[in-house]
Amino acid sequence: MTDKLTILIVEPDKTRAEAIIDSLAATGDHHIRVLSGSTGLARSVAEMNPDLVLLDMANPSRDAIDALTLASSPLERPVAMFVDRSDDGLTKAAIEAGVSAYVVDGMQPDRIKPILDAAIARFHMFSRMRSELAATKRALEERKIIDRAKGILMRARNMSEDDAYALIRKTAMSQGKKIADVAQALVTASELLS
Amino acid sequence: MRTLPLTLGFMPLVDAAPLVIARELGFAEEEGLALTLQSAPSWSTLRDRLVLGQIEAAHMLSPVPVAMALGLGGLPTQLDALSVLSINGNVIGISNALADQLDTAGSTPDFLDAKAAGAALSSLKKPLRIGVPFPFSMHAELLHYWLAASGLNTAQALDVRTIPPPLMADAIATGEVDAFCVGEPWGSITVENGGGTLLLPGAAIWQFAPEKVLAVRHEWAASEPDITGRLMRAIWKAGRWLDQPDKHATAAEILSWPEYLGVSAEITERALSGNLLINARGRSRHVPQMMDFFAGAATFPWKSQGAWIGARMAARFGLDRAQSAAKAAAVFRSDLYRRHLGPLGADLPAASEKLEGALSEPTRAATDSGTLILGPDRFFDGQVFDPERPEC
Known part of the structure; x- marks a missing residue:
């Protein structure tokens, strides 16, 4: 129970959110929550207290999550983007795929990698689908x-x-x-x- | 001459104009650069793209490279501010409900009077929720400076939230915030949609605030001096072109294209010309120094501007002021500006730092080759910042 991760996905599109949940399920048993709206995003994140936040880089609300990395009040749990630079390749891959990931400081990179790999693969698929759709x-x-x-x-x-x-x-x-x-x-x- | 491809990132705001004009009117081509401009969905994404080398240069909030030099937020990388892209350009807006309250109390302040506006908000004796686009922004700096001097900066009285510019008009219309400080065209769009009223231009708080900078990776500027020079010259020429009032309509038209702002040219032109509509009833005001791209050595990256940002940020985040001011001053590369723009005839002040806030009139200043006119740079409360004594 204690080693289950709480993962928050910020995604307005329900189908997409479900697809991401599916891909993450293959990497282990997690608590996964989805947040669809952007109103009061920072507050919701603070309340849910996730270990990992995943959102589309194209989502303008990313700045609100980014601002949380500076929060020092005990109510707002500080999160840091997955960039302790222990794995530059992974960070780069994530950003190229268009996924922003925020994790709680001090989390083991080896626990995050499989999850992020799965999310990256899923995001790659989405961006391919998006360009296919536009072309069609x-x-x-x-x-x-x-x-x-x-x-x-x-x-x-x-x-x-x-x-x-x-x-x-x-x-x-x-x-x-x-x-x-x-x-x-x-x-x-x-x-x-x- | 073979043209070199170069990718630049920007946020869809009116003050991205120097990048857009450099590309569209051939100033970049003249310098042998083929620019690709990439619109970013958020400031953090723009910053990360620059840091990770997906783009070579960016239209960036002037406090972002400073924050990174101080180790606040984002990936630890050294960014340089090659030049200032624009001076001023933000507006502070309030919800219609708040505007009505001020009206009823008979305390609606003059649009250019920051002192009266601060006093009016403070007299309501209510906590304020204010939206800013990014924690490291001139918006946040100006708000904190203004509200502290107005007695509104306590944790009980003030709740500052991060809201991306395109969502700001919605946030105020739906009551998520009571007020905002945002870059144009988003203030004008709020007025256009009837979601809020403009209270104050940023220029009323500080007359000469370095708003956006041309940011690159420090390593890149060091390893690519030739391309750095070309880019700086192209952007500087675009700023000089933008400084001509009869070009505002053309600039607004180009900015309105879907790949840039996708907002009607009439709205974009308001900030360029300084003629703002401040409420849905159609009241208009002219703002001197609303947004400048060239005049008064606007593009010169004064080390004292960097030091001011660094000192303010240090005070808020509990860092050493003098050290932070020194680190921040180093981010503003007036040395590169002199090297690359001097030969072009750019005005080069004799010194690279000045007292910030000391000029209430356009003032002659010594340059390497004669004199130049510096624009007024007063703070609304008359304070003067001495970069030699940043702890004051």
Whole structure:
């Protein structure tokens, strides 16, 4: 019981939080709490008294946690980022993966490493998913624009869909632009003219 | 000339302008640098990216490198302040509820009167919860300085909380705090959303506060003197460009792009021009020295500015004042400023430290080649800081 770690995850997205919990469960039996809001974050952390705090580096509320490392009042337990420099590689890996980790001063690094490794792997997966999602969204938007541009050409020049696409592609190549950009220009121009 | 790629980090604030303008208007390219600017979600993340070498330089709160030199917070690494990026630029805002109370009591202070504002808050005899963006910030320093002189600095009367700038407008609208000190555009956004009222510009507390610095790793500045020089020159030229009032609209437009602030140019321009809207009823005020990037040797990293920050911080965190002031002064690299910007014709004061708070008027000062005009730098309570006697 005494050697169970209390881990606090600050994460507004429920699915993400659950995925992180799952990945941590594989590293041992911990008390895991999730905090979703950022209001009164510092106070909640002080009350929960965790051994380890994990949060996304992209979360602006990280500064509120960072400020806790300076707290000296007995009510607010001081936490320090996992940077006693005993393991620079781990710190670097964590920051590159976008995870900020805060641990209570004096905790054994060998107890933290497996947990942090699991969290890092999970965060890497998230950032990959995020970029994939962004790319997919962009591709979809570009396709919509190209479809609209094709439609405009088909009506205005009375050409087939294939010919319309070929014309857009040819123009893009001769101007050294992306197909989506040429299509966007055409859509904008036609909106201005209509 | 082959351009060298260089990655800089910034927080989305109006005073990141010198970095943005250096990149967008070709001042960096002129120096052979291809800048990539990376927006950071929080000050601690920006600091860690710089320390761990993910970025080469950063738009940084001037007290952060000082705090690190004093061993407070973050990874133990030595950072240098190559130049001051901007003077002033913060505003203090209060909740609408608090503004109403002051109104009812008939004690709404003048917008530029820090003494009256302090007295008004103190006369309410209520504990204050105040948000600042980071524990090591000019915001925190100015607040503590101002409120201590107003008798409001006791633990019972004051609860200072760390709230990231983009969340500040929400924090005051929802009543999580009664007041804040934040960098623009976040004060103006609060007014725009009707969530609060501006009480005071930071410049009313200290007329010449070094707000942000161009920070790099000490080791990096030592091992890359050529790139350091190029970067300093590009940023200095951008500051000189920003100093022209007829460029404010263009600067505001560029800053409004989504990759920078993503805030409307009209709001961004308020801090640049010094014409602020202070409440939702549309009352406006002009603030002299609201935010400066160049005039009055604004970019010169005075060792006495570093010493002031170090001495103030030492008093709050219980460290030795004289030692801390000396360590802090060393962070401000006026030597590198002289070496790299002198040949460009930058005004170089004859001394690298001065009395802080001694000038109430624009004043001529000796330089290596003649004279330059220093801007007024008074503290609201008339105190003068002598870097030779930091314990006073």
